[in-house]
Each structure stands twice: as structure tokens, then as C-alpha cells.
Amino acid sequence: MKQLDPVPPGAVLALDDTGASVADRPSKEESRARLSTLGDRFRTAQTALYANGSRGLLVVLQGRDACGKDGTVSNVFGLVNPQGLVVRSFNVPEPHELRHDYLWRIHGALGPRGAISVFNRSHYEDVLVVRVRALVEETVWRRRYDQINAFERMLSENGYVVLKFFLHVSRPEQAKRLEERLDDPEKNWKFRLGDLDDRARWDDYTLAYRDMLARCSTPEAPWFMVPADSKHFRDLLILDTVVRTLEDLHLELPVAAPEVLARRGTIK
Numbered sequence: 001m002k003q004l005d006p007v008p009p010g011a012v013l014a015l016d017d018t019g020a021s022v023a024d025r026p027s028k029e030e031s032r033a034r035l036s037t038l039g040d041r042f043r044t045a046q047t048a049l050y051a052n053g054s055r056g057l058l059v060v061l062q063g064r065d066a067c068g069k070d071g072t073v074s075n076v077f078g079l080v081n082p083q084g085l086v087v088r089s090f091n092v093p094e095p096h097e098l099r100h101d102y103l104w105r106i107h108g109a110l111g112p113r114g115a116i117s118v119f120n121r122s123h124y125e126d127v128l129v130v131r132v133r134a135l136v137e138e139t140v141w142r143r144r145y146d147q148i149n150a151f152e153r154m155l156s157e158n159g160y161v162v163l164k165f166f167l168h169v170s171r172p173e174q175a176k177r178l179e180e181r182l183d184d185p186e187k188n189w190k191f192r193l194g195d196l197d198d199r200a201r202w203d204d205y206t207l208a209y210r211d212m213l214a215r216c217s218t219p220e221a222p223w224f225m226v227p228a229d230s231k232h233f234r235d236l237l238i239l240d241t242v243v244r245t246l247e248d249l250h251l252e253l254p255v256a257a258p259e260v261l262a263r264r265g266t267i268k
């Protein structure tokens with residue numbers, strides 16, 4: 001099966017509609033079967049991460065409205081024990097958050113080593129929406145690429161693995177999903193009028209995403225571009241990347257001390 005490759009550092013991606021889908025993808029049924037097998041491996045790997053406790057995983061999800069960030073959180077990360085999971089969504093910063101530097105709320109939300117932290121939006125909003133809507137001066141947001149790389153390098157030098165997924169949805173698919181949100185009373189609540197403002201700024205966001213991917217995909221914290229027009233294939237590609245990354249850490253379960261094992265068969 002196709003696997004996701006990291007975006008090469010400095011690579012400028014087109015991010016046009018064709019990149020949002022892959023013709024040669026498994027059927028829904030096949031994806032379901034693979035998700036189930038990968039899910040078993042994911043649970044085993046998460047247990048080792050949790051029990052071992054020496055490494056942490058940070059997963060960052062970014063993308064346009066309706067690209068599937070929420071679906072990924074529930075379909076992929078819902079497969080593992082919630083006890084080892086820290087999920088955090090980042091909304092417009094509260095006034096007290098704005099009184100700090102932009103990485104303060106991000107760092108504070110990161111789970112400990114042993115956990116999988118999943119960020120639904122992240123510090124990357126500070127070079128995306130903040131840039132597109134000119135919420136700070138250009139000189140301020142431009143410096144942030146290097147600051148973010150330094151922050152993520154610090155995490156990786158302190159036991160964290162950082163994986164970042166850009167969920168690439170096409171313009172027609174986004175329109176379809178936003179329409180569905182309006183049509184379906186169960187999904188209405190997710191629709192914000194601001195989503196339409198952001199859609200109107202499609203090209204400005206494309207430039208911002210392109211720079212983010214070119215400037216901040218690093219060997220220690222790579223970006224992956226996920227074709228996200230197909231929901232089941234998106235889940236499969238992300239899960240496959242996460243599982244392979246965790247398995248590559250070769251984390252051992254702690255072995256009980258001899259004096260503990262000596263108690264076997266003695267518990268009355």
C-alpha cells in the first residue's frame with residue numbers, strides 16, 4: 001500500500017486539488033480490514049509507550065475546515081486506551097492566553113512522555129490564520145518558522161517524537177462537506193460562518209500552508225501531506241504512519257524486579 005513520505009525540507013508543494021485524492025487506493029472494505037489489523041498493532045505499541053514511559057509522541061493535525069481533523073481524532077486515536085491519550089483542540093486564543101507568548105498554551109497542553117498527545121490545530125495557526133488575517137505584523141509571524149523549528153527540535157531532543165499531518169482537502173470536496181453540515185441537523189452545530197470567510201481566502205491559505213510545509217518539515221519533526229478527500233484512506237494513511245513510527249522506537253515493556261517475581265504463587 002502507498003505509505004506517506006515526509007515532505008522533504010524546503011519542498012514547495014503545489015497543493016492543488018489533484019493532490020487531495022489518490023486514484024489507486026484500497027476499497028472501503030479493504031481499508032476497514034487494514035484499519036482493524038493496524039488497530040491491534042497500535043494498541044500494542046501504545047501499551048509499550050505508556051509502560052516504558054521514556055518517550056512521548058506528539059501528533060499535530062492541521063488543515064482547512066472540514067478536512068477531517070475531528071474524524072481523524074475519533075477514527076484513528078479512538079482506537080487506543082484513552083488513559084494514554086491527551087487530545088487538545090486549539091481555538092481562538094483567550095485574552096489570558098494572548099498575554100503570553102504563542103507557544104505557552106501549546107507547551108502547556110503537551111502530555112507527558114508515555115502519552116500520545118494529539119493537537120487538533122496547534123501553534124501552526126500562528127503562521128496560518130494569524131498570517132492570512134494579518135493578526136500580527138509580518139515581521140512577527142515570519143520569525144515564527146524558525147522559532148517553531150527550534151521548539152520542536154527541543155521536544156525531539158527531550159524524548160518526544162513529533163509527527164505532523166496536513167490534511168489536504170480539495171475545494172469541491174470542502175464545498176460538499178460544508179453543504180452536508182448545513183443539511184444534516186446532527187452536523188449543523190459544526191458550521192461556523194467564519195468557515196465561509198476562510199473558504200473565500202482559499203488562495204491566501206494555500207500560500208500559508210505551502211510556506212509552513214516548506215519551512216517547518218524537518219528530520220526531527222516532519223510534515224506529511226495527507227490526501228484527505230477520501231475519509232477512509234486518510235485514516236489508513238495516518239494510522240499506518242503512526243504505528244510504524246511507534247514500532248520503530250522498539251520500546252520494551254519494563255521487566256519486573258526479581259523480588260517482585262519471587263512473589264508469584266504466594267498471593268493468598
Ligand code: ADP
Pocket residue numbers: 065070089090091092093120121122125126129130192194
Ligand atoms: P474547528 O474548525 O477546528 O473544528 P472551530 O470551528 O472552533 O474548530 O475553529 C477554531 C478556530 O480557531 C479556527 O478558525 C482557527 O483558525 C482559530 N484559531 C486557532 N488558533 C488560533 C490562533 N492562534 N489565532 C487565531 N485564531 C486561531
